[in-house]
Every structure is written in C-alpha cells, then in structure tokens.
Amino acid sequence: MVDSYLKQRSPKEWKTSEKHGAGEWLAERWTSVALFFLTLWAAWSAFGLASQGYEAALAFVKVPLNAGLLAATFVITMWHTYMGLNANVLDYFPNSRALRLLNLLFCLAVLALALGGIYLAFKA
Amino acid sequence: MSKPRSTEAAYRPLSPHLQVWKFHITMFTSILHRATGIASVVGAVMVAAWLLAIGLTASGYCPEAYTLFLSFAASPVGLFVWFGLTLAGFIHLTGGLRHLIWDMGLGFKISSANALAWWSLLGGIALTLAFWAVLFATGKVVL
Numbered sequence: 001m002v003d004s005y006l007k008q009r010s011p012k013e014w015k016t017s018e019k020h021g022a023g024e025w026l027a028e029r030w031t032s033v034a035l036f037f038l039t040l041w042a043a044w045s046a047f048g049l050a051s052q053g054y055e056a057a058l059a060f061v062k063v064p065l066n067a068g069l070l071a072a073t074f075v076i077t078m079w080h081t082y083m084g085l086n087a088n089v090l091d092y093f094p095n096s097r098a099l100r101l102l103n104l105l106f107c108l109a110v111l112a113l114a115l116g117g118i119y120l121a122f123k124a
Numbered sequence: 125m126s127k128p129r130s131t132e133a134a135y136r137p138l139s140p141h142l143q144v145w146k147f148h149i150t151m152f153t154s155i156l157h158r159a160t161g162i163a164s165v166v167g168a169v170m171v172a173a174w175l176l177a178i179g180l181t182a183s184g185y186c187p188e189a190y191t192l193f194l195s196f197a198a199s200p201v202g203l204f205v206w207f208g209l210t211l212a213g214f215i216h217l218t219g220g221l222r223h224l225i226w227d228m229g230l231g232f233k234i235s236s237a238n239a240l241a242w243w244s245l246l247g248g249i250a251l252t253l254a255f256w257a258v259l260f261a262t263g264k265v266v267l
Contacts, residue, residue: 120179
C-alpha cells in the first residue's frame with residue numbers, strides 16, 4: 001500500500017511541514033472569520049453608497065474609521081486571496097514556482113492600488 | 125496491490141477527481157467554493173479600481189477617473205458583473221461559514237453534512253436575491 005512509501009520520507013521533512021502547515025491552516029481560518037464580518041460591513045456600505053454619486057463615495061472614504069476598515073479589509077482579503085489562489089496553483093501546477101511568484105505579485109499589486117486609492121482620497 | 129509508478133507519486137495524494145465521483149451535494153458545494161473564491165478575486169479588483177478611481181479623481185491626478193469607472197460599473201454589463209460577483213461572494217461567504225463549522229469538528233454525520241451544504245448554498249443565493257431586491261425596491265438601481 002501507499003503508506004509503506006510514506007515511511008521513506010525522513011522524520012526531518014515531516015517536522016518542517018508540521019509547523020508551517022499549522023500556521024497556514026490557522027491563517028486561512030482567521031482571515032475567513034475576519035472577512036466574514038468585514039465583507040458584510042462592506043456589502044452594507046455598498047448598499048448605502050449605491051447611486052449616491054462621487055461626493056458621497058469620497059465623503060465615505062474620508063471618514064477615518066471607514067478608511068481604516070477599508071484598508072484592513074484589503075490587507076486581509078489579499079492575504080486570503082494569496083493563500084486561496086496558491087492552493088489552486090499547488091493542486092494543478094505543483095512544481096510551478098513562477099505561478100506562485102506571479103500570484104504573490106498580483107495580490108501585492110491589487111493591494112497597493114487599493115491602499116493607494118484610499119490614501120489619495122483620504123489626503124485630498 | 126501494484127506498486128505506484130514512482131515513489132514521488134505516492135507522496136502526492138490526488139484529490140478525488142470528477143470522472144470517478146458520482147454527483148452529491150457536498151462534492152458540488154466543494155467545487156463551488158473554489159469556483160466562487162476565484163470569481164471573488166474579480167470583485168476585489170473591481171473594488172480596488174473603485175477606490176483608485178476615487179483617489180485619482182480627488183487628488184486631481186486624473187479627474188475623469190471616477191466617470192471612467194462608472195462608465196463600466198454603472199452600465200448594464202457592469203451591473204450584470206456586479207450581480208455575478210455578489211452571487212459568488214455570498215455563496216463563498218456562507219460556504220466559508222460551513223467550512224468553519226466543519227473545522228470545529230461539527231456536522232460530520234452524512235445527513236448533517238448534506239444539510240449544511242444545502243443550507244449554505246441556498247442561503248448564499250437567498251442573500252444575493254435579497255440584496256438586489258432591496259436595491260431595486262429602494263430605487264438605488266434602475267434598469
């Protein structure tokens with residue numbers, strides 16, 4: 001059976017994956033819990049801002065609490081996205097370092113654009 | 125049992141794949157959780173674009189940015205995209221809740237797992253329809 005082959009792995013390898021694995025698993029869960037509340041808040045805010053125009057949107061972002069929550073939502077969203085997309089990369093292209101790097105760069109780019117937008121709106 | 129072709133193959137357990145699985149609701153919602161998660165990435169990009177458009181307009185770097193954003197986001201195609209994104213987002217949200225319940229070690233009986241899968245799927249759809257029904261009813265969105 002397959003199990004006998006697993007024993008060929010050294011105990012050292014098992015141990016490195018133990019700690020790293022738990023950290024990632026926990027990060028996936030905690031980002032999920034945080035996003036449950038943050039996205040419901042975002043949906044509620046989006047409902048309030050729908051059809052209210054540019055001035056209302058700008059005024060919304062300029063409220064410090066909103067700017068902070070938006071920034072937090074984006075940091076956690078892109079972290080969660082990075083882990084989620086990486087799970088896909090590892091399933092379908094397990095050996096591709098390029099795709100994992102691309103994923104990281106993509107998530108950082110979206111985060112940078114969102115945070116940049118919040119900053120410019122908040123400062124204006 | 126025959127020996128696996130390579131020892132490396134033995135180290136990589138394959139996920140149960142579509143060709144050999146009979147349809148059941150937990151399998152369907154599992155696939156849907158991945159699909160809605162990927163679709164929601166587009167939502168994150170859209171909201172990032174919205175924030176960037178506000179920032180670029182407010183700072184004066186590109187005063188037409190917000191109008192440009194609205195020309196897509198408020199168009200019929202844009203509304204259809206937003207609808208799809210809210211559907212994906214809400215199904216991923218309730219699906220995530222289902223996973224968190226399972227992660228606490230609850231609901232593993234087959235009947236409970238099936239019920240949880242149905243409730244999360246229907247709950248996600250219901251939240252989406254309610255969200256848009258209220259948007260239309262309050263006149264915030266008109267076609």
